[in-house]
Amino acid sequence: MRTEHSSPADLAALSPAEVRARFRAGLVRPTSGLAAGYAQANLIIVPKSHAFDLLLFAQRNPKPMPLLGVLDAGEVTSDLLAGGDIRTDVPRYVVYEDGVPVAEPTDITGYWREDLVTFIVGCSFTFENALVAGGVPVAHQEQGVNVPMYRTSTRCAPAGEIAGPLVVSMRPVPASQVADAVRITSRYPAVHGAPVHVGAPGELGIADLAAPDFGDPVAIPDGHVPVFWACGVTPQAAVMESRPPLAIGHAPGHMLITDARDADYLVP
Incomplete structure (x- = not known):
């Protein structure tokens, strides 16, 4: 290394x-x-x-x-x-x-x-530059850590012998900028597109945002809301x-x- x-x-x-x-x-x-x-x-x-x-x-x-x-x-x-x-x-x-x-x-x-x-x-790293250019902070970049990713209780549609849960990545977004984050990322459908969920991680079956299944935990500043995007770790x-x-x-x-x-x- x-x-x-x-x-x-x-x-x-x-x-x-x-x-x-x-x-x-x-x-x-x-x-x-x-x-x-x-x-x-x-x-x-x-x-x-x-x-x-x-x-x-x-x-x-x-x-x-x-x-x-x-x-x-x-x-x-x-x-x-x-x-x-x-x-x-x-x-x-x-x-x-x-x-x-x-x-x-x-x-x-x-x-x-x-x-x-x-x-x-x-x-979803592909649309992060667009988020930053749009004035939406990307916390894991600012904090120098890997993006946090979580298995959810949502099931993907199975195919033959392949089945598994939806995995999501999370980025905390200032509450006043959630609509901006949705608008910006929705223009990138080939790289996961708009979020699949905003706030309330329990609704996705995520018990603890401080304990991601993959990546690193990210500090969520006051006034920020957890926003979740579908993640390409899902096939893994x-x-x-x-x-x-x-x-x-x-x-x-x-x-x-x-x-x-x-x-x-x-x-x-």
Whole structure:
């Protein structure tokens, strides 16, 4: 693991290819705020035997699993990461065997098989620059932590052998700016779009905002309301429940930074 001494502004100014090169060289850190203006993506990789079910799961649950791309079995690159390698260009991965996380490597070359199919899924980090530009604060960036994510009591629509709960990310928003946050993020449907819930975490089955299932807790300032967006960790929660023999995802908050621009996913 390599320590990064660049400032947040320097990291934000890097191109996607430059950031991916640093990950290949050993940089490990959450990716929120890196390569500003470029879309970040979740990653879920399964054997071809389970790929159709996962594709159908995405089709039935587009809010938590909006697909930006699907690679052919054994393929390791695409136009979303030109010249890159899906096996090395994410800062940290999670490897699941029979639904159980067994490793968190920074390189999955040793786990790679020619029957593995990669799904690249939209990520809400993509609309965070738009939130900041719109004057809506992003607490986990300001506090220097990973975004908090929670399993909910809401069930996704199952598909074949794949089933699981909706996972959400949470960002506290000043009460006076919740409508702005909804308006801004609704223009990015390919990366989760508008929130799925505002306030009252108990209505989602979340007992304690200070104890996220993934990521880090975030302090909620006075006058702020918890706002919840569908999260691309949802397919990993489904993998843990459905228990395919092998699956690989990104470590929560450690995303694939793509060559697509945030603006590519903005709708009028």
